[in-house]
Amino acid sequence: MQYAELQIFTADTELSDILVAELAEYPFESFVQEPASLTAYIPAGSLSACRPAVEALLDRYGARERRFVLSEERDWNAAWEAGFTPVEVEGRIRIRAPHHDPSPEGVTEVIVLPRMAFGTGHHATTCLMAGLTADMGVAGRRGLDLGSGTGVLAILAVKCGAAHVDAVDTDEWAERNCRENAAANGVADRVDSLLGDIGRVAGRRYGFVLANINRNVLVACMPAMAEALVPGGLLALSGFLEQDVPLVVGKAMEAGLKHRETRVREGWAALLLTKGGEAPGVEEL
Template identity: 55%
Template sequence: MDYIELSVPVADAAQAEIVTAFLADFPFESFTEERGVLKAYIPKDRLADCKAGVDECLREQGIAGATYVCIETVNWNALWESRFEPVEVEGRCMIRAPFHEARPDLPLEAVIMPKMSFGTGHHATTWLMTAELTDPARDWTGKRGLDMGSGTGVLAIVAALRGAAHVDAVDIDEWADENCRENVAVNGVADRVTPLLGDASLLAGRRYDFVLANINRNILLADMPAYVGTLSEGGELLMSGILEGDVPAISERAVSLGLSVTATRLKDGWAVVCCRKAVLPQ
């Protein structure tokens, strides 16, 4: 499959994060940033339908000089191997690739080959979600969960490694689904993590003790009723993929659906919002 590489000049890492958040609403499959240039990759056959919207988004952000270049299919493993560094999350978890050395001194590690899928721990939102999943105050033992917009499957994998009985990992992208299956197998949790190709329409009739949704503001607001509908009483919904400024809108939507906001946490301008479904009186 051929891809289009969009190169966007950015002033600093903060602007790169903001632009990434906006571009994530389009079908870009991967982002990298180095030396003042954010690079976003999208399948060539999917750009035509959204290029006008992408260009308008960049104009609204005051960005000029972005360029599109068609690149033939490349060895994404080799590309990531040259750029992907291990990520440590609060001394409790290491997210690393298979070619990195193991860290037996840490309580938990997830081995991830990201290819073109989102979820290596480098982005603040994945880091925030992983920090919540590995918080010693949380106990996932024996619980059933959902990882919505699972990408590499890293969050589902971490939840399983922390004792979850089963996690459905749902993503709309075929490449992400394939990559998730590979990572689930490598981490030895194929019996507890089930990758599913699709969107929120798959959730009808399913029931979970916790839901993880690291997607983006618009999808969270639109699909939150479906997430809440799957939650058992007392179940938790953890949401990220949002900027700090999105917290009020996400929190208000959650409360309107009967959830209580139990915590919010920030990192580098990004946020995670943690919610709980009430237990109805008997």
């Protein structure tokens, strides 16, 4: 598959984070944030339909130093492998590629095969969600990973004791990569990789739901996610900025959920909610 690159030249890390959140609502599949630039990758065939809206979005944020370029056909696996470094989460979780050394004893690790699917763990939201997944109490529960990407969170949940996780994503590449990663981690019998949106699992009930997507999709799916939870079920959300916490919490409360905890990292936020939960807490990372 050939990709187009949107290169945005900015040293403003806050603006870069905001643009990642905004652009994630379009068919961009991955992002690379560097000190002086942000590069967003989109399948070349998907660009023309959304380019006018993306251009208007960038103008609105004053991101005028930018360009679209067509990526050369390349071995994405080799490029990914060359640039991928293991991700350490709070000294207790490690996300690595197969060519990296095994993790130290006592560290929960997730192996990610080189593909273009989003969710390698490098982004602050994935780190936040990984920490929540390890802490929220998934052992023995059946879960849903909505917008699963590479399947990092679904695999981690199983390694934290979850009985079974349905991993759902609308992207065919992500669905295949999640399936491969589950096999590479030895949990293929406990992670089902499914192609589709939340409607793909309509009628199923879960003890926990993980969703690291973007604000608008989370808000739109909130009633369905709440409905999918059993009484006392847990919902962990991320993919939005700290400034959007009141909006997301408000929509969750409208859906009958209770706010238990907020975590913040590098301007991004993650929430833990429950059906019949307890009073909220705040942790600054």
